[in-house]
Amino acid sequence: MNDTRQDTGRDPGGYRALHERIHDALGKPQVRDNFRRAMDGIRAHRAAQFPDPAYLADLRARAHAIRQHSLDALPELLEHLEQKLTENGIRVHWAEDAAQANAIILELLRTAGAHSVIKGKSMVSEEIELNAALEKAGIEVVESDLGEYIIQLAHEPPSHIVAPAIHKNRRDVAELFERFHPELPYTEDIDRLTGNARQVLREKFANADAGISGVNFAVAETGTLCLVENEGNGRLSTTLPPLHIAVTGIEKVIERLDDLPPLLEALTKSATGQPITTYVNLISRPRQDDELDGPEAVHLVMLDNGRSRIREHEELADTLRCIRCGACINHCPVYVQVGGHAYGSVYPGPIGSVLEPQRLGLEQAGSLASACSLCGACGEVCPVEIPLPALINRLRAEAVQSGPEDAPLPGRGRLRRPGEAIAWRLWRWLYTSPRAYRGFLWFATRLRALTPARLGPWTRYRSAPRPAARSLSELARREGFRNE
Amino acid sequence: MPQAPLKPASVYYFGTCLIELLFPRAGLAGMQLLRRAGIEVIFPHGQSCCGQPAFNSGYRDEALGVARALLACFPKDIPVVVPSASCAGMLRNHWPELFVGEPDEAQAVAVAGRTWELSEFLVDVLQLQLQDLGEPIRVTLHHSCSARRETGSARQAEDLLGQLANVELLGHAHAEECCGFGGTFAVKQPELSAAMAQSKCEAIEASAAQRLISQDCGCLMNLGGMLERRGQDIVVQHIAEFLLERSQ
Numbered sequence: 001m002n003d004t005r006q007d008t009g010r011d012p013g014g015y016r017a018l019h020e021r022i023h024d025a026l027g028k029p030q031v032r033d034n035f036r037r038a039m040d041g042i043r044a045h046r047a048a049q050f051p052d053p054a055y056l057a058d059l060r061a062r063a064h065a066i067r068q069h070s071l072d073a074l075p076e077l078l079e080h081l082e083q084k085l086t087e088n089g090i091r092v093h094w095a096e097d098a099a100q101a102n103a104i105i106l107e108l109l110r111t112a113g114a115h116s117v118i119k120g121k122s123m124v125s126e127e128i129e130l131n132a133a134l135e136k137a138g139i140e141v142v143e144s145d146l147g148e149y150i151i152q153l154a155h156e157p158p159s160h161i162v163a164p165a166i167h168k169n170r171r172d173v174a175e176l177f178e179r180f181h182p183e184l185p186y187t188e189d190i191d192r193l194t195g196n197a198r199q200v201l202r203e204k205f206a207n208a209d210a211g212i213s214g215v216n217f218a219v220a221e222t223g224t225l226c227l228v229e230n231e232g233n234g235r236l237s238t239t240l241p242p243l244h245i246a247v248t249g250i251e252k253v254i255e256r257l258d259d260l261p262p263l264l265e266a267l268t269k270s271a272t273g274q275p276i277t278t279y280v281n282l283i284s285r286p287r288q289d290d291e292l293d294g295p296e297a298v299h300l301v302m303l304d305n306g307r308s309r310i311r312e313h314e315e316l317a318d319t320l321r322c323i324r325c326g327a328c329i330n331h332c333p334v335y336v337q338v339g340g341h342a343y344g345s346v347y348p349g350p351i352g353s354v355l356e357p358q359r360l361g362l363e364q365a366g367s368l369a370s371a372c373s374l375c376g377a378c379g380e381v382c383p384v385e386i387p388l389p390a391l392i393n394r395l396r397a398e399a400v401q402s403g404p405e406d407a408p409l410p411g412r413g414r415l416r417r418p419g420e421a422i423a424w425r426l427w428r429w430l431y432t433s434p435r436a437y438r439g440f441l442w443f444a445t446r447l448r449a450l451t452p453a454r455l456g457p458w459t460r461y462r463s464a465p466r467p468a469a470r471s472l473s474e475l476a477r478r479e480g481f482r483n484e
Numbered sequence: 485m486p487q488a489p490l491k492p493a494s495v496y497y498f499g500t501c502l503i504e505l506l507f508p509r510a511g512l513a514g515m516q517l518l519r520r521a522g523i524e525v526i527f528p529h530g531q532s533c534c535g536q537p538a539f540n541s542g543y544r545d546e547a548l549g550v551a552r553a554l555l556a557c558f559p560k561d562i563p564v565v566v567p568s569a570s571c572a573g574m575l576r577n578h579w580p581e582l583f584v585g586e587p588d589e590a591q592a593v594a595v596a597g598r599t600w601e602l603s604e605f606l607v608d609v610l611q612l613q614l615q616d617l618g619e620p621i622r623v624t625l626h627h628s629c630s631a632r633r634e635t636g637s638a639r640q641a642e643d644l645l646g647q648l649a650n651v652e653l654l655g656h657a658h659a660e661e662c663c664g665f666g667g668t669f670a671v672k673q674p675e676l677s678a679a680m681a682q683s684k685c686e687a688i689e690a691s692a693a694q695r696l697i698s699q700d701c702g703c704l705m706n707l708g709g710m711l712e713r714r715g716q717d718i719v720v721q722h723i724a725e726f727l728l729e730r731s732q
Contacts, residue, residue, distance in 0.1 A: 376632070377661075401542065430536070456671070479516075
């Protein structure tokens with residue numbers, strides 16, 4: 001599933017694998033059309049939520065400050081969060097990496113005698129490849145978010161962090177349902193398809209031994225887990241089964257309950273263009289004796305998986321402000337062409353190109369920073385003002401510049417290729433040596449007829465650029481412009 | 485955006501490496517527009533590149549070397565005018581970062597503070613008024629991502645074209661999206677770059693425009709090359725060249 005983890009020995013940075021995936025993606029017109037339509041729609045919805053640029057600027061600044069404070073005060077906030085959650089009766093578990101997180105979850109399920117799990121949508125569970133770990137242990141896992149359920153049937157990873165099945169259109173979904181649920185009537189009608197899924201999933205909800213969900217924000221002040229969703233599946237997954245296990249990254253903590261409204265607004269408006277999601281779940285404790293429903297036990301698994309290390313980097317630490325809204329992805333001109341699977345990583349698009357090389361190391365995923373024209377659209381829409389283009393640029397620098405081995409970014413300097421390094425040195429020499437540069441301009445203009453018609457990949461798609469008959473310096477001198 | 489000075493007597497002109505060799509008439513047109521407005525234009529000897537290609541490829545030491553050579557071209561406290569939003573953005577927004585901790589950091593920061601993209605300088609400082617002397621024509625404007633987000637001077641380009649009475653300015657689909665040039669991006673991700681350029685070309689062709697105007701020659705090289713390959717006769721032209729042609 002995670003192609004970037006393969007073949008790094010022969011393909012440092014994963015460039016070759018990335019090029020292959022991009023080539024494949026560009027050869028699928030229907031899927032590209034699905035992405036184009038979906039992104040156009042979602043961009044329009046977001047824009048409609050932010051008619052006033054000054055209001056948006058203020059909201060972004062507030063959301064930025066709240067999230068930055070979370071990172072600045074992370075150790076204290078996590079301690080406070082654990083204390084409050086424990087007081088509320090929610091058990092907290094700490095996982096260094098994916099293997100530990102999966103082991104903790106598996107142990108909780110075993111102890112409870114759970115054989116079937118219903119899941120709400122969770123990108124962290126994708127990050128740790130939880131479903132595979134549970135299935136290997138003989139536990140039945142059913143995704144209850146409609147998009148996640150669709151890709152679970154198709155055995156595909158999500159192509160988007162908010163809308164995991166966005167690459168599929170209704171006909172694709174209809175075919176999947178026909179294959180896996182022949183007992184249900186065939187339909188391409190979206191409402192009927194949703195009805196069919198609901199019918200299948202209701203039974204799973206009712207019979208599941210445990211529910212697993214993600215977390216959007218964990219409030220330290222009150223020990224509250226906030227989870228937003230639109231289908232009610234999150235609420236069912238976290239209330240119907242007797243055991244609820246939430247899993248999230250340690251960076252999701254926020255200090256105060258008052259921080260929640262601006263963050264929720266920034267999140268839902270940026271993500272789907274909704275003023276608020278249909279369901280906002282605030283989970284504070286397991287079921288009490290006088291309560292009619294809710295799980296008997298609630299656990300929170302807090303995953304590090306490189307986040308503490310990323311936090312140590314003076315510039316790249318900004319990555320951790322992310323609230324996973326996907327606005328950067330929705331506005332990315334690269335993503336709209338190739339879609340999420342082309343990235344070959346759990347998190348696609350601009351945030352993925354920044355996060356994954358840090359999480360997995362430059363040797364495995366450094367090439368992702370090259371899948372960007374630095375157009376700046378992502379940084380412009382990010383609700384927590386992560387300077388994504390600057391971070392992508394910084395990753396490119398880290399990839400080719402050697403530095404201390406204990407740097408917080410694994411693989412620093414490992415993608416420096418001798419040929420490229422020499423080319424840039426020659427470039428510097430030419431562009432800082434006035435005589436050589438003028439000579440180059442003279443020859444290039446005088447010998448323009450000899451300009452090669454083929455210039456590598458450029459001319460595979462375009463005609464070759466041709467030097468002018470005279471350079472600008474010469475024209476300027478001829479026209480009598482001062483030159484000092 | 486720098487603080488708008490009163491109309492200065494003279495300015496430095498940074499022609500950019502791409503324009504120097506491939507689009508000199510665009511560069512010259514910008515100089516002639518400034519001269520016509522009564523500005524003395526100094527084209528410093530020894531200028532080459534702002535360092536952006538290396539900076540965006542991760543080779544910051546090499547970028548710094550080239551940027552430093554350019555910095556030495558602008559000693560006097562007068563505006564630096566650049567007929568490219570991309571290169572102007574490099575000076576204004578990224579030189580301060582590139583030179584941080586260097587002995588010439590203060591000079592780099594000072595130049596960043598007096599750098600102007602050409603359209604921006606024509607509108608905000610010179611309040612240029614144009615009279616359209618040309619035949620009716622349909623054009624579409626491709627805002628470079630740099631004009632939109634690095635210099636924030638997309639509006640000024642629209643303002644200038646809007647002054648031309650016989651020019652019909654047409655929109656095109658997904659106008660806000662990148663054309664796929666991205667400097668070395670076009671070399672490192674050629675298929676991706678071409679797919680983006682292709683989408684942009686299709687939108688431009690559908691607009692029925694006769695010319696494609698932009699503030700950046702990188703985009704024009706990318707789109708012009710592809711339009712030509714696609715057998716289209718849409719002329720691509722830098723905004724300075726177009727403005728000069730229409731008003732003389």
